[in-house]
Amino acid sequence: MGQDSNFATLIGSRICHDLISPIGAINNGIELLEMSKPSSGPEMALISESVNNASARIRFFRIAFGAAAGQIVGRPEVTSILKDVYAGGRLTVAWGPLDGQPRRMVRLAFLALMCLETGMPFGGRIxxxxxxxxxxxxxxxxxxxxxxxxxxxxxxxxxxSEGLRPAHVQFGLLPVIAHDEARNLRVTLTDTRITMRF
Structure with a gap:
């Protein structure tokens, strides 16, 4: 895919970059409202939870679908994103690498996580x-x-991409990005386990 995948990742980066600022501003506005007029009502809790979830997803998508140059993504940033994205869900995710990882590898991992989410709708551990x-x-x-x-x-x-639904775009993109990064993508499936390696 080459140049086409580069354009796609640049578009992903631009969309996420443009969305993160207004969502951050909404979150700041919620905090100011709570400071000036504290409220523990369900409305504020729902808005706050929704904004936090949207912010977490955009941070996740920015890496998964965005451009990846030579940056290193530190463990604290990766674990913070994963904690926020999967908080309260059916899946628990444990990030093992202790050292920072090249952004291109974290991008592959996040795309693979999205594939695993699809295969594990009833929950589990990754x-x-x-x-x-x-x-x-x-x-x-x-x-x-x-x-x-x-x-x-x-x-x-x-x-x-023919016949591929938007919810499954990660299955089409992951092998393309892995090929572009010269990574050999291997998948093993059993009745209760999915293993992906690259």
Missing amino acids: EIAQDGEDLELTGHGDKLNIDASLWEMLTTGAPT
């Missing part, structure tokens, strides 16, 4: 570990939901 220069994601769940046509896209080497 662990991300570093093995040499590779990252390995392992999803454990009592019940998985595997759409073979989606998961085959990751390993056939011939991803296509």
Whole structure:
């Protein structure tokens, strides 16, 4: 995909960059309202929770779909994003690498996480570990939901956007980005576990 994927990631970066500021401003406004007129009502709680969730998702998407140059993303930033994105959900995510990771590797990990989310709609645990220069994601769940046509896209080497729903764009993008980064994407599926390595 080459140049097309570069344009796509630049578009992702621009959208996330433009959205994060107004969402941050809304969050600041909520804090000011609570300071001037403290309220523990359900309305304020719902607005605050929604803004926090939107902010977390945009930070996640900015890495997953944005441009990745040579920056290093520190462990605190990655774990903060994952904590906010998966707080209160059915999935728990454990980020194992202790050192900062190249943004391009974190981007691959976040796209892979989105694939795992799709295969684990009933919840479970996802662990991300570093093995040499590779990252390995392992999803454990009592019940998985595997759409073979989606998961085959990751390993056939011939991803296509034709017939792909927006909710599944990660399955088309992950192999393209992995190829662009010269990473060998491997997937292993069992009844209760999904392993992805690159």
